[in-house]
Amino acid sequence: xxxxxxxxxxxxxxxxxxxxxxxxxxxxxxxxxxxxxxxxxxxxxxxxxxxxxxxxxxxxxxxxxxxxxxxxxxxxxxxxxxxxxxxxxxxxxxxxxxxxxxxxxxxxxxxxxxxxxxxxxxxxxxxxxxxxxxxxxxxxxxxxxxxxxxxxxxxxxxxxxxxxxxxxxxxxxxxxxxxxxxxxxxxxxxxxxxxxxxxxxxxxxxxxxxxxxxxxxxxxxxxxxxxxxxxxxxxxxxxxxxxxxxxxxxxxxxxxxxxxxxxxxxxxxxxxx
Amino acid sequence: xxxxxxxxxxxxxxxxxxxxxxxxxxxxxxxxxxxxxxxxxxxxxxxxxxxxxxxxxxxxxxxxxxxxxxxxxxxxxxxxxxxxxxxxxxxxxxxxxxxxxxxxxxxxxxxxxxxxxxxxxxxxxxxxxxxxxxxxxxxxxxxxxxxxxxxxxxxxxxxxxxxxxxxxxxxxxxxxxxxxxxxxxxxxxxxxxxxxxxxxxxxxxxxxxxxxxxxxxxxxxxxxxxxxxxxxxxxxxxxxxxxxxxxxxxxxxxxxxxxxxxxxxxxxxxxxxxxxxxxxxxxxxxxxxxxxxxxxxxxxxxxxxxxxxxxxxxx
Numbered sequence: 001x002x003x004x005x006x007x008x009x010x011x012x013x014x015x016x017x018x019x020x021x022x023x024x025x026x027x028x029x030x031x032x033x034x035x036x037x038x039x040x041x042x043x044x045x046x047x048x049x050x051x052x053x054x055x056x057x058x059x060x061x062x063x064x065x066x067x068x069x070x071x072x073x074x075x076x077x078x079x080x081x082x083x084x085x086x087x088x089x090x091x092x093x094x095x096x097x098x099x100x101x102x103x104x105x106x107x108x109x110x111x112x113x114x115x116x117x118x119x120x121x122x123x124x125x126x127x128x129x130x131x132x133x134x135x136x137x138x139x140x141x142x143x144x145x146x147x148x149x150x151x152x153x154x155x156x157x158x159x160x161x162x163x164x165x166x167x168x169x170x171x172x173x174x175x176x177x178x179x180x181x182x183x184x185x186x187x188x189x190x191x192x193x194x195x196x197x198x199x200x201x202x203x204x205x206x207x208x209x210x211x212x213x214x215x216x217x218x219x220x221x222x223x224x225x226x227x228x229x230x231x232x233x234x235x236x237x238x239x240x241x242x243x244x245x246x247x248x249x250x251x252x253x254x255x256x257x258x259x260x261x262x263x264x265x266x267x268x269x270x271x272x273x
Numbered sequence: 274x275x276x277x278x279x280x281x282x283x284x285x286x287x288x289x290x291x292x293x294x295x296x297x298x299x300x301x302x303x304x305x306x307x308x309x310x311x312x313x314x315x316x317x318x319x320x321x322x323x324x325x326x327x328x329x330x331x332x333x334x335x336x337x338x339x340x341x342x343x344x345x346x347x348x349x350x351x352x353x354x355x356x357x358x359x360x361x362x363x364x365x366x367x368x369x370x371x372x373x374x375x376x377x378x379x380x381x382x383x384x385x386x387x388x389x390x391x392x393x394x395x396x397x398x399x400x401x402x403x404x405x406x407x408x409x410x411x412x413x414x415x416x417x418x419x420x421x422x423x424x425x426x427x428x429x430x431x432x433x434x435x436x437x438x439x440x441x442x443x444x445x446x447x448x449x450x451x452x453x454x455x456x457x458x459x460x461x462x463x464x465x466x467x468x469x470x471x472x473x474x475x476x477x478x479x480x481x482x483x484x485x486x487x488x489x490x491x492x493x494x495x496x497x498x499x500x501x502x503x504x505x506x507x508x509x510x511x512x513x514x515x516x517x518x519x520x521x522x523x524x525x526x527x528x529x530x531x532x533x534x535x536x537x538x539x540x541x542x543x544x545x546x547x548x549x550x551x552x553x554x555x556x557x558x559x560x561x562x563x564x565x566x567x568x569x570x571x572x573x574x575x576x577x578x579x580x581x582x583x584x585x586x587x588x
């Protein structure tokens with residue numbers, strides 16, 4: 001029994017190192033200066049440690065602004081996603097209405113449509129509305145989220161119906177049942193979905209790339225891609241400092257909620273796109 | 274009591290005064306359902322179903338966004354399908370799926386089985402999951418410097434120094450770039466599949482495995498005859514999702530190697546992007562996008578047909 005455990009741990013640790021290596025290399029390289037990159041690009045440790053890469057990267061492009069943009073867009077997206085998908089999930093889980101099952105299947109089927117198929121018409125529509133090069137283009141269309149509805153429906157179905165029935169006998173209406181009885185009972189689901197939606201919004205790249213033009217509107221991934229495009233020469237240190245600036249906050253957020261995030265993504269078996 | 278007319282109590286209370294009461298109940302529930310569904314359904318219709326229909330119309334039009342829309346019939350499809358670049362894009366898309374899906378899921382299964390058999394798997398779970406939550410742009414930049422073909426590429430210079438192997442220029446060589454993209458894709462999606470498989474493995478009742486062991490089955494036999502069949506619905510589902518997402522891959526390819534400079538990295542999705550937002554050929558772009566959709570649906574249908582023979586469901 002013991003040797004097998006050791007062998008498995010060894011194999012998993014080697015795999016873990018492969019998973020971790022790009023992050024470690026990013027962090028180490030982010031402290032290297034141009035001169036070291038030219039003379040000895042393979043050195044493990046920075047020599048000297050060029051801390052200035054971080055302020056330089058922050059100063060080279062409006063990363064502070066991009067942070068704020070990404071953050072507030074993600075916050076609004078999370079709020080809208082949680083509210084609207086919980087409402088729809090409640091209808092699917094608790095209200096019996098004609099066509100409920102068909103509608104739910106249609107909901108799930110729309111998930112199959114790649115966003116690239118609808119992006120041209122969506123672009124034209126948003127242009128018509130005057131929302132191109134505006135954050136509205138990243139907020140309003142992302143409300144539609146069948147995955148979120150599916151996930152919360154699973155959670156709502158696990159809440160005992162008796163709780164709701166008791167509230168109704170006390171005179172509560174549909175909305176009060178939803179708001180005061182069901183929502184407090186699916187807090188873990190809402191938390192997990194909130195984090196998944198936050199990450200999806202924060203990391204999203206395709207829509208910002210197409211819908212935004214002005215540098216001051218850029219989100220973090222968009223700015224990062226433009227930054228690297230501009231200085232692909234040798235200054236990898238600076239580029240990876242910028243990458244680290246973009247990545248580290250999400251990693252910290254992930255480490256805080258890791259159990260919840262991993263479990264809900266695993267349970268839904270769908271991933272949080 | 275007035276509002277105590279939920280789905281479950283409906284039929285029971287209805288027995289007192291069947292017709293009228295049940296009818297009124299259902300009527301009101303319909304309104305509530307409409308109210309709760311309204312935000313999601315309208316967003317779905319306006320931002321997904323509507324654009325999808327519009328895409329179908331656009332695919333049959335000549336239009337560059339400025340002039341008149343003109344009926345094109347099947348000309349856009351013909352133009353896209355006979356374009357050698359599109360042919361290359363289809364080929365690359367298929368290659369990417371073939372390279373990522375079996376290898377990625379096989380590796381994930383192996384790791385999940387290992388995790389299911391060790392104590393303290395939580396730590397590894399986090400480790401393997403890190404890339405899943407990392408911005409795809411940052412992932413591409415991290416790998417760019419590892420895979421670079423010049424003296425900055427850690428991978429190739431290390432291979433050269435330690436083993437004397439001259440490796441190809443992963444991101445520059447059109448014949449190898451898809452392999453490099455596939456490797457990065459597997460690395461970044463591995464954790465998601467691992468945790469899904471691990472969750473599936475943990476639902477297998479230990480008694481079944483124990484019974485097989487009592488009957489003298491070894492670990493390999495148990496894996497093949499017990500674990501794999503019981504996990505097959507999860508594997509099937511992950512395969513469908515993995516194929517769809519490999520067909521839709523864009524972010525990492527766009528940042529890792531701009532396919533504009535390297536035809537080997539052109540995928541259908543990139544073609545859609547370039548036709549639509551570089552060339553402003555909205556008709557052509559929509560036609561390419563619809564071909565992608567049809568291809569996705571076809572492959573998914575084939576998978577669903579195959580699952581009848583390969584996937585084991587309870588009962």
